[in-house]
Structures are given as C-alpha cells and as structure tokens.
Amino acid sequence: MAATIVNPENLVYSRPKGFTDMPSHYCPGCTHGTAQRLVAEVLEEMNILDKSIGVAPVGCAVFAYNYIDIDFVEAAHGRAPAMATGIKRVLPDRVVFSYQGDGDLASIGMAETVHAAARGENITIIFINNAIYGMTGGQMAPTTLPGMKTTSSPNGRDVETQGYPIRVSEMLATLDGAGYIVRRSLHDPKNIRLAKKAIRLAFETQVHGLGFSMVELLSTCSTGWGMTPVESLAWLEEHMIPAFPLGDYKIASSVAALKI
Amino acid sequence: MAREMWKGNEAIAEAAVRAGLEAYFGYPITPQNEVLEYLSHRMPELGRAFVQAESEPAAINMVYGAACTGARVMTSSSSPGISLMQEGLSYIAGTEVPMVLVNVMRGGPGLGNIAPSQGDYNQICKGGGHGDYHPIVLAPASIQEAVDLVPVAFELAHKYLNICTILIDGSIGQMMEPVQLPEMQPVARKEYDWAVSGAKGRKRHFLSSIYLDVPTEEKVNLRILGRWREAQANEIRFKEYFMEDAEHIVIGFGTAGRIALSAVRTARALGIKVGLFRPISVNPFPYKRVEELCKRAKSFLVVEMNTGQMLKDVQAAVRNRIPVRFYGRLGGVMPFPDEFVHEIQEMIKNPGKPEDDPADLWYLRMMAR
Numbered sequence: 001m002a003a004t005i006v007n008p009e010n011l012v013y014s015r016p017k018g019f020t021d022m023p024s025h026y027c028p029g030c031t032h033g034t035a036q037r038l039v040a041e042v043l044e045e046m047n048i049l050d051k052s053i054g055v056a057p058v059g060c061a062v063f064a065y066n067y068i069d070i071d072f073v074e075a076a077h078g079r080a081p082a083m084a085t086g087i088k089r090v091l092p093d094r095v096v097f098s099y100q101g102d103g104d105l106a107s108i109g110m111a112e113t114v115h116a117a118a119r120g121e122n123i124t125i126i127f128i129n130n131a132i133y134g135m136t137g138g139q140m141a142p143t144t145l146p147g148m149k150t151t152s153s154p155n156g157r158d159v160e161t162q163g164y165p166i167r168v169s170e171m172l173a174t175l176d177g178a179g180y181i182v183r184r185s186l187h188d189p190k191n192i193r194l195a196k197k198a199i200r201l202a203f204e205t206q207v208h209g210l211g212f213s214m215v216e217l218l219s220t221c222s223t224g225w226g227m228t229p230v231e232s233l234a235w236l237e238e239h240m241i242p243a244f245p246l247g248d249y250k251i252a253s254s255v256a257a258l259k260i
Numbered sequence: 261m262a263r264e265m266w267k268g269n270e271a272i273a274e275a276a277v278r279a280g281l282e283a284y285f286g287y288p289i290t291p292q293n294e295v296l297e298y299l300s301h302r303m304p305e306l307g308r309a310f311v312q313a314e315s316e317p318a319a320i321n322m323v324y325g326a327a328c329t330g331a332r333v334m335t336s337s338s339s340p341g342i343s344l345m346q347e348g349l350s351y352i353a354g355t356e357v358p359m360v361l362v363n364v365m366r367g368g369p370g371l372g373n374i375a376p377s378q379g380d381y382n383q384i385c386k387g388g389g390h391g392d393y394h395p396i397v398l399a400p401a402s403i404q405e406a407v408d409l410v411p412v413a414f415e416l417a418h419k420y421l422n423i424c425t426i427l428i429d430g431s432i433g434q435m436m437e438p439v440q441l442p443e444m445q446p447v448a449r450k451e452y453d454w455a456v457s458g459a460k461g462r463k464r465h466f467l468s469s470i471y472l473d474v475p476t477e478e479k480v481n482l483r484i485l486g487r488w489r490e491a492q493a494n495e496i497r498f499k500e501y502f503m504e505d506a507e508h509i510v511i512g513f514g515t516a517g518r519i520a521l522s523a524v525r526t527a528r529a530l531g532i533k534v535g536l537f538r539p540i541s542v543n544p545f546p547y548k549r550v551e552e553l554c555k556r557a558k559s560f561l562v563v564e565m566n567t568g569q570m571l572k573d574v575q576a577a578v579r580n581r582i583p584v585r586f587y588g589r590l591g592g593v594m595p596f597p598d599e600f601v602h603e604i605q606e607m608i609k610n611p612g613k614p615e616d617d618p619a620d621l622w623y624l625r626m627m628a629r
Binding site: 049050051052053055056062065069070071072073074075076079082083084085086087088089090091094095111112114115119 | 458
C-alpha cells in the first residue's frame, strides 16, 4: 500500500535527476542547498547534465560536487573562472560553470572574475553573496555591509578603515564581454522561482554562445550572522536587498531575444 | 627535414605545436615573451586554444582546467612568473593531472633582471609549491636539445600524471641556432578514465586535490611518490663528453654545462685529462651515475649560474669520497669558458680534501676577487 502513496499525477516535489541523495553538510537556514538544487533542476530541464562540467570553489560550497551529480573539478581559492576558462576553451561544446561565494569570487578571485567577464568567456558563474566568509568561521567579506559585525570586524565594519562592500553585478555589467548579469535573492519562494528563471537564462546564454553569464544570489549565513534561520531570511530582505538591489544589470540584446 | 635558424623561445613553441599541443595559456614576462607571441597566432590558425591570461595565477589555473580534460596543455614563464604559478602547480600535482611548463630563468631574487640565470633550480626541482610532490625537470643546453625534449616532456607528463618542466635560461630562450624541428604529430586526445568531459554514458568524474579524510590523503601522497619512484628508475637522462680517460670531471647543467664543454675542449687541448658530465634530467637527478663517476675520478668541478644549488645533489652522491670544487656566477652574469678553464687548472693544482665545503671556499674566493 505504501508503495502507491505518491502517484505521478499528484507528485509535486522530488529530487532532481542531477541531485545526489548525499545528506547536506550545510547549516540549518543556509541557502546553499536551495541554490544548488536550482542548478541541478535547470541542468536537468535543459537536458545538459551529461555535457556539463562544474567548477567548485573554496569556501562552504567546496562540497558542491557532492550534491550535483555531474563531472566536477575543484579549483584553488578564487581561481574557478580561470579553471573554467581552461576547460571551456578545450571543450567548447560542453557547458562549464563555476559556483562561488563572495570571498572566493569578489576578494581573492576578483581578477579572475573580472577578466573572464571582460573576455566574454562563454561560461556561467553562480555567485552566492551572503556578505561573510562562512567556512572559515564568519570573517568580514568584500560584500560585508557597513557596520555589520563579523569575527574580523567585531565592532562592525568600519568603512573608514575597512572600506565599503563591492557590488559585483553592477561592476561586471559595465564590461562589453558580459552577456547576462543579474542579481536575485533566495529569501522566499517567489524570489527562489525568479532565481531559478535567471539561472536558466544564464545557462541558455552559454549554450547559445552569447558570452559571460552570472547570477548573483543574495543568500543567508545563519551561523556566521548569529541568527536563527527565520531571522536571517528577514535580515537578508531588510538589510541586504537595500545594499544589493535585485535586478537585471546586463542583458545583451542577443540574450533578450532568446525564446525559452 | 632541413635545418633552419630559429629563436629558442619560438622553436620551443613550434615544437610544442608539433607535439600535439591543444591549449596554451600564458602571461607576458621577459625573457620568454616569444613563446606567448608565437603561439598567439600559431594556435588559432590551427583551431587550437590560446589565451593571454590576466596574470600568471590565472594562466596556471587555466592550464589546471585544461589538464583536467586530458588535453596536452602548456604554459611558459620566467622566474618571477613561475613563483606566482606555484599555487596552481601544487594543485596540479595534488590532482595528478599532466602539464608541461617552460621556465626561461632570469636573474633574481625578486624582480632581479632579465639576464640568464640558473637560480630557480631548487624551486623547480624540489617543488616550489606546498606539499609533497616531485615534478619531472629536463634541462636542455641548446635549442636543438630543447626542441627534441618538448615531445618527451608531454609524454612524461601524461605517463606519470605529473608536471614536466623544461628548464632553460634567457640565453637559450633568446639566442638563434640552426635547428631541425620534429615532424608534425596529429592532435590525438585519448578518452582517459580520469578526465572530465561531461558524464555521458558513464559515472561522473571528479578531479580535485582535496582529501579531507587524512588516511586517504596519505594514500594519495604514497601514490604520487610511487609514480615518482618509477620516474626515478626510468627517466634518468644525461650526456657525457671526453669521459673515457677523464681523471677530473666537470659537472654542469643547461647553459653552464654548455659553456663547460668549451672549457673542457680547451683544457683537453692543454693536455688535461678532463671530462664533462651534463645532467639533462635534473629531477630525477642522476645520483647513481655521479656516484659511479666519483669512484673513478680524482676530483669534480661543479659549475652553475647560481650559488651551488645542484652542487648539493652532486655532494649527496659523492658523500665526501673525492674533493669537489664549486664555481658559480650569479644574478644574470654569464661565465666565460676561460673562467672554467682557470677553475679546472686550480682544481688540479690544489684539489683540497674530500671533506672541504666547496660552496664555502667558492664564496671566500668570490669575496677576495
């Protein structure tokens, strides 16, 4: 009897084909799991799981390869766009993407990120911005908000001595090589759906050879922020979205013309 | 095929193309720029991958990515740029993927200068990146030898899943010599059971240097060491000159070894029974052969364009059995053959004791000049 509880006609939610059954190592309230599931869903829907190669970063998402069941490599800290470039140039008909956090992408890997975009490198980056270094225990990131407390800005980020957060999407959107640059958020179901659409369009940009694509996803770090999961979702909406406005920063006309 | 005049850097680049190079990633730095410049037109005209990266760290990580596909991939740089690549080289060694590196050494440390030097011997041979790994290093002494070693370097890199470095200095990179280039080989990428290519009809492949499980990392280190031991057993290369009746032996690699050949010829003309031993594989180093030679020679003269970095490897083989003398020029200064002839004569006049410290005595002589 138990075997027929879920019939195909009333199945509304299941594990995507490209998503493994590995138990998640992410903290309660972390949105990495959501983002990685969205990537797996999109790759499955586009039927490109068997031609995709992922590049994992250094940071909490270092284990992205444990969850997304495709060919994967693991980059050095910040170097994922360079590694993705190397793979894509040798295998131009494969789908190559990196998945990186803010410390990885916007601090140590800023040069690799900017130049991959400037070259119009035909790769996709999923950029998780949670305004903090998660894996190393909650230090200040290049995206940490002014006044935000971290383990390396214990009195709150002092812009006089520690500078200002970097808005990566806005910056990359100025580059001619960028085909698709948008910022979305993962704090509620509506925004998660919009994020998935953006991830789809980013991969479509690559599949159609329309240049560099990046989806920045505002994300939570309940542990690093010292909040409950629910509090952190509210904090994201209240504090991060004003500092990092959601929106489409660069949609090349060729990308806008795509019919999906 | 006819012999043609080629500049060292360009000849190496063309030899790599003919050895089936599929992707090159590099960054400008003197004195290796011509490798990058040559490949910037040669690779696209053959439909192969070329990227001028934004930095050496980016270049080596592009190489890392391409190496993970099993492609024949190469980068080139010179000393300060090689330092910047060490992070990526360590990851490549830890991931056990093949690549070829060309280091056109220049004077250092730091920014130094753009003159020929051999100051990177320790960094290149002993592994400048973190962790336990042993790159294969080949040190040609002429453009012809460099060109002949390029296809060998790719074969060794793929056979031992390791970094294979062609170690030259600015003089070999910049000079022109008549050279016979190898025949064009077709690009033939194999379907390796480790490479990433999209998991079509097979289980996914995952390439990484991360092993959080400590006993597993130990096993990986032993696997890397095992392959290195095979290379040590099978890949020793050297050249000997005037060795039959040699009573004294000069040892030098690369350009220092080539200058030493002129010196040895001059000394022979003077009636001195001296031979030359020139290691080509400086890693693995031909310890056994040096040990055999020290059993029949009265003394060794080691010549280098550094403070005696290879000297330590020679001493490890000699183990104080015979006197060893050292002569080095530094910071981009090229020694003349006459300087080596003088050193040979001085060595014979006053061989010293086997337990003398050759680097110490050389330093005192340099300071007294």
